[in-house]
Amino acid sequence: MTSPSEDLPSLISEDDRDAVVHRLQEAYAEGHVEHEEMDERLHRALSATTRAELASILVSLPQENTGTTSTISVAAGRIRRRGAWRVPRFLKVESAYGRVRLDLSKAVFDHPMLDVELLLGTGRAKITVPRDAVVEFDDLRTGWKDTHYKPPRAIRPGGPRIRISGAMGFGRLKIRHARGWRATTQP
Template sequence: MRVSDADRERTAQRLQQAFTEGRLTHLELEDRLEIALTAKTYADLRGLVTDLPVEQVDEVIDLESKSGNIKRSGDWGVPRRLRAASKYGSVELDFSQAVIPHQVVEVELDLAYGSAKIILPEGAAANVDSFRSEWGRADSDVPGRPRPGALYVVIKGHAKYGGLTVRYPRRRRFTH
């Protein structure tokens, strides 16, 4: 998948921080920055930071909205536990390009009139057995049991008038 200018900038900042901490030499920083600023895909960027420590992410994050939507996507830090509450809006959590330092992530949803969509990286699994909806349903297109070495997301909570969808990223088709 192609990267944005913001993705390139975040990677460049991470490289500069690593240089400041003494983890990269000046020459390594210059080489990696040149690649980062001209990267076209996420794979290009990931290769630049795989030997650097994972950024510290909070253990628990609460996301709340009364009437707006909650959305997280791109390069974001995923905590061990994530609680999202929205009275009139929807929740979309895209884990496909996120920094996830934990093998198991717990997501708790509290929705009144909105639905939730969770997008997982290829190969990840999700347990939706503890999610309840009064007027919707929980649809999961991903495996429900943990797999060795793969992300496992446990989703619980409820929605009064909305549902839950869990899937992998859509594959884009290009036509000429």
């Protein structure tokens, strides 16, 4: 006998649908899908209601290139990134003693999601995110002070999702949204 939950199809969220559409766009840009096939698969993705339907759309595509982890590391001193710099999919920031300032407001995002792992001993960290970014930091452990973050009242859809994890010893992380600038996400 099956339970009622086994009889229900696994419904999808808008994030699931967006991830499939993004992967289709990448496959098209890489030359794995022709124009007509792209249109047909996009139509199927936009009308799909279950995870199985979404999975069937991607079945013949090569695996997504998720990128490698880039590491910014210093024993003592400052880490500072700003301006129009290319942000990898995974970013690891390590500092035993010193300040960290990451300004992502003018950064170029290769992926719709950025995972930042902070491994900081002492010192403050400040991250400026694009105006339309969605920020998550539930997996960040702080030893001394809580993270300071005031989310905006409204976020326009389409911005990058930034997940911050790791550990901070003595210091505070401040996260703020930029004013007026929008990050560039490469299709």
